[in-house]
Amino acid sequence: MTASMPSPLPSVNRQFKLAAHPVGMPKESDFAPVSAPLPACADGQFLARTLFLSVDPYMRGRMTGIRTYADPVVIGQVMVGGTVGKVVQSRNPKFRVGDIVTGYWGWQEFAVSDGEGVRTLDPALAPPSTALGVLGMPGMTAYFGFLEICQPKPGETVVVSGAAGAVGSLVGQIARIKGCRAVGIAGSDSKVAWLREELGFDAAFNYRTSKDYTAKLRELCPQGIDCYFDNVGGDITDAIFPILNTRARISVCGQISQYNLGPNPEPGVRPFPFLLTKQARAEGFIIMQFADRFPEGIAQMARWLKEGKLRYRETIIEGFENAPRALIGVLQGENTGKMLVRFADN
Numbered sequence: 001m002t003a004s005m006p007s008p009l010p011s012v013n014r015q016f017k018l019a020a021h022p023v024g025m026p027k028e029s030d031f032a033p034v035s036a037p038l039p040a041c042a043d044g045q046f047l048a049r050t051l052f053l054s055v056d057p058y059m060r061g062r063m064t065g066i067r068t069y070a071d072p073v074v075i076g077q078v079m080v081g082g083t084v085g086k087v088v089q090s091r092n093p094k095f096r097v098g099d100i101v102t103g104y105w106g107w108q109e110f111a112v113s114d115g116e117g118v119r120t121l122d123p124a125l126a127p128p129s130t131a132l133g134v135l136g137m138p139g140m141t142a143y144f145g146f147l148e149i150c151q152p153k154p155g156e157t158v159v160v161s162g163a164a165g166a167v168g169s170l171v172g173q174i175a176r177i178k179g180c181r182a183v184g185i186a187g188s189d190s191k192v193a194w195l196r197e198e199l200g201f202d203a204a205f206n207y208r209t210s211k212d213y214t215a216k217l218r219e220l221c222p223q224g225i226d227c228y229f230d231n232v233g234g235d236i237t238d239a240i241f242p243i244l245n246t247r248a249r250i251s252v253c254g255q256i257s258q259y260n261l262g263p264n265p266e267p268g269v270r271p272f273p274f275l276l277t278k279q280a281r282a283e284g285f286i287i288m289q290f291a292d293r294f295p296e297g298i299a300q301m302a303r304w305l306k307e308g309k310l311r312y313r314e315t316i317i318e319g320f321e322n323a324p325r326a327l328i329g330v331l332q333g334e335n336t337g338k339m340l341v342r343f344a345d346n
């Protein structure tokens, strides 16, 4: 068999279901691998083989069993997640065998779909995996979450936490494109070097080795902070408040440092006195509020990629069986850029 020939279809569909609500950091035993029959394609449907699964921090929240802005995954349900796949059977005229598509069919090797919420990709325009990263949900989170909420102006100082991840690495580069000074906070020296040397961040530091975050930020932001893009919350975010400039804007994107703490989050600073005296604004968002503008965001990000103004990196974990390990890895900082799991080559 040559590398380009599709693999024959198996009789079973391997899936990961939620086995237990995690306490603290998820464990591999919180996920149950099961083998279901390969689903049959009815009229109007197609069958896709998963090529890539996206693993994202929000999945930790879905595992708690508590409804937040979205329904939780219940015990025994297939884990949810964004996917890229190849159509291997079709009884839907809009999807042809061989098409590469992106959707949201979760942690399984195959899925049938009627096409709702599924987008066909053009592999000649960009590698299909980018539909889960720079040209997908994380890219849109960086684009709209930063530009709409922070409204950056040229010459301003932008601080990004979680700066070497899927979203953060793009926010800093968009800040540079908009003429701002970009300062990143990340969890290793090699991530800091990547931000500085390859992505063009003006400054960055490793929060695991520089523990006085406010002092470090004062050093790296001599003009103060105009925009803060928050991916992490906790102590890192507490440190930015004393350095905010008048009319600073904070985009509250994620709080990953708190996701494994359960119902007892850490105590922290009271931010409102800082917001009051600096006439500053902090605003949370859920990226789906911008869903109707995604075509505009994807087109702009694709243009910046083509012009060489934007770079991205993927950390790819091989094999269906390693999906739980990959999600735990994201929560522990094992990724640089977008974390993906490759289930199949074609």
Ligand SMILES: NC(=O)c1ccc[n+]([C@@H]2O[C@H](COP(=O)([O-])OP(=O)(O)OC[C@H]3O[C@@H](n4cnc5c(N)ncnc54)[C@H](OP(=O)(O)O)[C@@H]3O)[C@@H](O)[C@H]2O)c1
Residues within 6 Å of the ligand: 056, 057, 058, 137, 138, 141, 162, 163, 164, 165, 166, 167, 168, 185, 186, 187, 188, 191, 231, 232, 236, 252, 253, 254, 255, 256, 257, 258, 285, 286, 287, 288, 330, 331, 332, 333, 334, 335, 336, 337, 338, 339
């Ligand atoms: N609001 C929305 O609609 C929306 C949409 C997408 C994502 N998000 C949020 O955006 C954030 C980034 O998401 P992403 O997909 O781009 O993930 P990511 O940044 O690619 O991966 C998560 C990163 O978080 C860092 N991290 C983990 N624990 C940490 C801690 N205790 N303190 C500081 N950093 C920690 C790790 O990097 P280090 O090595 O640097 O620690 C890890 O690589 C997450 O909080 C996510 O929930 C929100």
